Amino acid sequence: MANTDDPLSITFAALADPTRRAILTRLARGEATVGELGEPFEMSAPAISKHLRVLESAGLIAREVDARWRICRLRAEPMHDAHDWLEAYRRHWEGNLDRLVEFVERTHRAEAKKPASGAPRAPRKKP
Amino acid sequence: MANTDDPLSITFAALADPTRRAILTRLARGEATVGELGEPFEMSAPAISKHLRVLESAGLIAREVDARWRICRLRAEPMHDAHDWLEAYRRHWEGNLDRLVEFVERTHRAEAKKPASGAPRAPRKKP
DNA sequence: CTATCGATTAACCAAGTGGTTAATTGAAGG
């Protein structure tokens, strides 16, 4: 995941870590300092700092300096695009559509060796 | 992202790549062979094969052997959990709640040096 | 001024990622 990646990839990559997701969950309850955010984890302070930098550069948190504390707060906007992207696949998981398509195809396989309906794969030439 | 990661992390990590997301988008239109999936990308066949392996071990696609072709189809179920996780943050991005909270806090900062409402951060002892 | 505290940066490491080319497997066809 280079820094040249698109925003959606950066968002998903930032979310692909349980520590970072837990930090976001904590921040959903309200702002917190870096020390407070790191307290639940058996992890060094620099490790937390790195996680926060990933979240910040993904635009998922904002940091503000208050004396010698850094106050972190959630910026959930990037999640909106990720949510929207997933939304397009809702019909595929709802009603077990995946399994239905698979069932129909598997059922018809013995009768006719061609893909089930709704699967417009270009026919492979198999003379 | 080690193979010991939790399912949600594996799902998000699999989605954190534009090539893999494009493959999933293509599969949403119907099943396809590995060759068909790789055709739009200026990328070697082994590279596509690796992406497909990531998607398969994340449970996002299934492969089936048909003669010398591997038919890939979408398995969207893991996206459901990812979608649900993001759903919990909807109120934070809807109505620009983030900016609202920030505005309220920033407005009251000069009057009273304490966190804005809805931010139950443990008070740092600053005698 | 000095010590301390919250947090970050620096330097390093093991492991993973995303890509390559070359070799391999397995099925189809002349």
Next chain:
DNA sequence: CCTTCAATTAACCACTTGGTTAATCGATAG
């Protein structure tokens, strides 16, 4: 039998990631 084709595996590469410890920075307290 031999070739060809779809796809994967093997071996390798540059780069990233997630973690560490040690050093640094800035602000506060004494």
